[in-house]
Amino acid sequence: MKEKDLSIRIRSLLKEKNGIILAHNYQPPEIQDIADLTGDSLELSRKAAQTDAEVIVFAGVLFMAETASILCPEKTVILPRLDATCPMADMIDAEDIIDFKKDNPNVPVITYVNSTASVKAETDICCTSANCIKVVNSMDTDKVFMCPDQNLAKYSSKHTEKKVLFWEGYCPVHHNLRANDVINAKKEHPDALFLAHPECREEVLDIADVIASTSGMLKTVAKSQYQEFIIGTESGIIYPMQKLALDKKFYDPGKKLICPNMKKTGLNDVLAALETMENIVKIPEDIRIKALSAVKEMIKITG
């Protein structure tokens, strides 16, 4: 089927089933174009919780669909490709948290939303790339533990008096970017502003002009007087950036950052998922209730 026909068929099935498509900022252009809403991981989950739609097709990776299902269990959450997972989320499991808590009973566990539902379930509070500093500083202890991303933890530790213990997980995509790549890109584009995601290494964040979540980066591009930007995150975000600011220029930071899992979903997968209604993401209720409490704690603090 041609792209246009696929899109028409998808929209018609969505109408029939009272569904919407939520797409992460890294998704391929054709998926972002057909989505009802694009955004960062937290924005999309919030949207999932607010919508009247009964079916949510989540074009992203598994932890995002899981978060939507945690927040709205009455809705049918579909992940078009069940093999679209986040390697960082899989670098820690619930047992690891349980063990940490046994050894450190008074240290709150702060878990990045890029984590599995069962890890969230053992957690005191969740955080995102947009609110991690606020969450860390809201804890009434001198010490906190952050997981699974060591880079997000090191970044947060620079903005707090607290001691930040951390799990040594990382995003293979962002962790692959080195300061030298950025320094070379800056030499090539001396008038460009360098935007970095907090999942990047400390050496990269140290030379960033702006550190932000994916949606934070989009906001920066929209309001900035700069005309050129070096983008220190997954390259899929350049598509919405270009749509937002047609006259501005966007460059890769020396190497192209591509998350293979974010690129798995195609229009064919969305159509197949809607036709079969098979790829449903549902969290067992005992885990969901505990995970929801950690997500709600975060929302309570960050608004």
Ligand code: 13P
């Ligand atoms: P955001 O929440 O900033 O969109 O990040 C999600 C992600 O997977 C980053 O790699």
Ligand code: SF4
């Ligand atoms: Fe996970 Fe990194 Fe891909 Fe984001 S970019 S989904 S953190 S592997």
